[in-house]
Structure formats: structure tokens, C-alpha cells
Amino acid sequence: MLAFGLVLNILGIGLFCWVIFALAVYALPLFVALSAGILAYRHGAGVFGALLIGIASGTLTLAAGQLAVALSRSLILRVVIGAAFAVPAAIAGYHVVFGLSQIGVPSLAWREVFASLGAVCIGGTAWTRLTVFAETRPSESAVMVENAPEPVLRAAAHEP
Template sequence: MLALGLVLNTVCLGVFCWLIFALAVYAVPFFVAVGIGISALNSGASVIGALFVGIVAGGSTLVMSQIAFAMTRSTILRAGIGAIFSVPAAIAGYHVVLAMSQLGAPSLAWREIFACLGAVSVGATAWMRLTLFAESRPLVPSGAVGSGPQATFTGATRGG
């Protein structure tokens, strides 16, 4: 019976960690959905209407940010959109790992180390899930640097 309990605890901990990593990118759309849903409820909408408005707002936040991240060429804008999604996920990962490490690590220093590692890994996972739809571009030099030797006389071609 003890072995079954240990196996089930390990499986449940693995499923819980998988859920944290899988749902990390949805932290911001969830908070947007909850905020707009509560605002709609407070402004006089019914519970069903507020739920619908919140779901639409959260879904559109996720879709529009992924499209904006994939379509923009500006590195600064991409970093900003990525930070908007990664920082809340990293904070959530920090707190979840800190709470989970209180079960097994007696030292405060080790709990903080595990929590910081959890924050980095959950934030990185959220960043990678956001960039899933981004187009990969080859490294192409800009106009200031030439891309190789070019012909000096372009008007003189052979075999016209």
C-alpha cells in the first residue's frame, strides 16, 4: 500500500508540473478574461453574458498577441510582447514551486533556489509557447553590409 501511495504521489506531481508548464502562457489571457468579465458583470450584464464577454476577451487577447508577435519584425516589440506573457508566468511559476518545495525542503535557501529555477523554467516555457507560431527568419544582413560580391557593370550581360 505504501508503494502504491508513492507511485500515485509521483504521478500526481508529474501531472501537476505538466499542467503548470502547459498553462503558463495562458496566465495573461486568463487575467484579462477575468477582469473584463467582472467589469461586464458589474456594469449590469448577466452572469452568462459576462462569462461570454470574458471568454471572448481572453481568447482574442491570446490570438491577437500571437499574431502580433509572429507578424512584427521589430525585435523590441517582440521582446515587449514576450515579456508581457513571460513575466506573469515566471511569477506564477516562482510561487507554485516555492509552495511545492515547502513540502520537502526544510531549508529556506534551498526553497528559494528551487523557486528561482522554477520561475526561470516556467517563464522560458511561456516564451517558447508564444513563439510557436512565429516565423523563423534566416540571418540576412541589412542593407549596410553587402551580401556577397556583385557585378560592377550590370548593363553588360552575355547572351542577351
């Protein structure tokens, strides 16, 4: 029975970590959704209206961020948008890992180390998931190589 409990604990912790990494990219849209929903509720939209406004604003934030990263040609703009999504995820990851490390790590210094590593990992995961739709743009040298003349043997092989 003890072994069964240990296996279930390990599976539960693994599931919790998977959920943290899967939801990391949604930290900024969740913040926007909560802020818009609370603002709408305070201004008389009611519970149902505030819920709809919150869901719509969070969805639009995520879609606009992914679309802007995917269509942007400017590297600086991509970095700014990626940082806007990755920094809240890293902060959330820091606090989650710090809270979990209080369970089994007695040293404050090691808790800070683990929390910092968790922040980097979860922030990097959010950055990666946001930029997954971004198309890599060829550099200027790659464009020049594309327009280079074909080698003689390849050109001769295609002739009838």
C-alpha cells in the same frame, strides 16, 4: 500497497507539473479574462454575459499576442510582447513552486532558490510557446548569400 501509493504520488506530481507548464502561456490571457469578466459583471452584464465577455477577451488576448509575434518584423516588439506573456507566467510559476517547496524543504533559502528556478523555467516555457508561430527572419548577410551566383559545377549539372 506502499509502493502503489508512491507510484501514484509520483504520477500525480508529474501530472501537476505538466499542467503548470502547459498552462503557463495562458497566465496573461487568464488575467485579462478575469478582469474583463469581473468588470462586465459589476456593470450589470449578468453571470452569463460576464462569462462570455471574459472568455472572448482572454481568447482575443492570446490570439492577438501570437499573431503580433508571428507577423512582427521588429525584434523589440517581439521581445516586449513575449515579456508581457512570460512575466505573469514566471510570477505564477514562482508562487506555485514556492508553495510546493514548503511541503518538503525546511530551509527558506532553498525554497527561494527552487522557486526562482521554477520561475525561470515556467517563464521560459511561456516565452517558447508564444514564439512557436514566429517565423525566423533572415538577416541581411543571409539574404546576400541567397542571391549569390550558383557554383559552376551545380549550374553545369542542370543543363541538358
